[in-house]
Amino acid sequence: MSDTTRFIPDRLRSPMERRIKSWETLLLAIAIAIFITNSFMSPFFLNAWNLSDMTFNFTEKAMIAFAMALLIISGEIDLSVASIIALASTAMGAAVQIGVGTPGLVLIGLTVGLLCGAFNGFLVTRMGLPSIVVTIGTMSLFRGISYIVLGDQSFRGYPPDFAFFGQGYVFWVISFELALFAVLALIYYVVLHRTNFGRAVYAIGNNPVAAEFSGIRVARVKFILFLLTGLMSGIAAICLTSRLASTRPSIAFGWELEIVTMVVLGGVSILGGSGSIPGVVIAAFVMGLVTFGLGLLNVPGIVMSIVIGALLIGVIALPRLWERWRLQSKTR
């Protein structure tokens, strides 16, 4: 990547100004704009149940996006998350066939997620391999195992009480998934922004060598992050399998790139070292709102992908163009 010239100001901006000009504020403004546009465009938009339905568009992806955000901040990436969902879902489906009950299924989903994460973490931190290639490999491997087990078949027959994770509501329109999403957002916020572990993640992303010399166990932190990403994929697999009530090997196909998009849209630098959980939360809502709003207007999902793609590039390109224009007008 080419080097960027850094513009060093002679004084810090005031906290208020920093907050107003932050990435999160910009995203929030976009989210509100989309929300308002949507409610004008479709009479069905402002309905508590419809809005609650909307959240299913992103809750499962966002759960993984939290862990992915930490991983990307630390300078690594995991492209195998969607395949971990497929493998965990396949394992749960296979367990159903031999009569395992709901607690057992949950345990299996979480364990498979953790094992897959540990495998990625082992290859990256112990063998010293670049995570982008390793996880492209395990992406094929994990989903490949699902295909070997299932072929063109599918697993069905999940126990009735298993449906709660993807279809249940804890309070009025608040679904279990939405509640879980909120709790996880809070946990990840505290972990990343309020603990030593979170500081270590930023330090590693900014300069792994300096972090190592400062006494941070870089390999161990990264391994834990891969474990976490695997675990979150396991949780997402439980929710998604429960919601769909069936497992096919193509389940969650292509999600890895949507999740990375969500994280980057949320202001996490793909080069590592910066980003925040609130940003990812707002980005999740932006993506959910766009999908849902266009869906209500009968716009096909694929057109929505143009909007998401343009957002992804636009939100990064526009500030840079603006900065460049400002610098040029200053020097003139």
Next chain:
Amino acid sequence: MSKQALLSREMLLTGAIILLLGLIASRFPAFIAPSNLVNVFNDTAPLILLAIGQMIVILTRCIDLSVAANLALTGMVVAMINVAMPGLPVPVIIVFSITFGALLGMFNGVLVWKLAIPPIVVTLGTMTIFRGIIFLLSEGRWINAHQFSDAFKAFPRTVLLGLPVMSWIALGAVMLFVVVMNRTSLGRACYAAGGNPHAATYAGINVGRTQFWAFTICGALAGLAGYLWVSRFAVAFVDLARGFELTVVAACVIGGVAIMGGSGTVLGAMLGALFLGIIGNALPVVNISPFWQLAISGSAIIIAVALNASANRKKGRIILKRAEQAT
């Protein structure tokens, strides 16, 4: 990297391919009949074209995740042109597909060069944008075999000196880019820009512009592969070659291209593509369910990258290592 090391890497892969062919032949001898090997090579031709382009991009420390979407978009555009104007001669269509693909690649390249947006973000974005544009153009409809003109479909299948034209194009591209990468200043600039961007800048190489041209070449090859793919399978639709971008990266990794840039060869990329192509073609023949393909290529990627890493470790260039970390 020394010439010996490069040679041994490709020899290793060639050895692995021969071993693989031997294993398949022990169960199904007809697989290594020359006519079947020609078929396998021909099937792999688009992957070879894409892998060459991807290798050049990876050399410069970038990655292009939009190649499959570029292929599908260019394929759809030429298919629609063919439907609208069946009389348009094939050479014009080919020149158009290369140009159109190159323009899509340039779009990636400009964003990477002028705005310094990380390539993975740019191409992740353009990947979804290209797919969406295909949908808007085609309104989700398929273009099927009977809608294409005969000349459009016949060109890649025409047999010339025992090989279909599609294979000749792949071979031609391999030879062209062996020369470009080894004998031109652009080729050497790609290696330099990826090997050490700072040193390259001091040596007078414009790293950003080199990356721009790498994306352009990659796009042009993807566009060409788009026409070949659509005419060979005589179908164009939105989800054409979906997920293929990662197969292309896999071919490069198996071919010994270092994902951190600066090292890799055209021959390696071709061999990596052939390795995957042979596995894909052999599984049904030796009675293994094709559902094994994904897991096998996944394992191949992991093994290949582990081999890449251990080969790099042996060299022990401590001075250069330090310089790398300083960048």
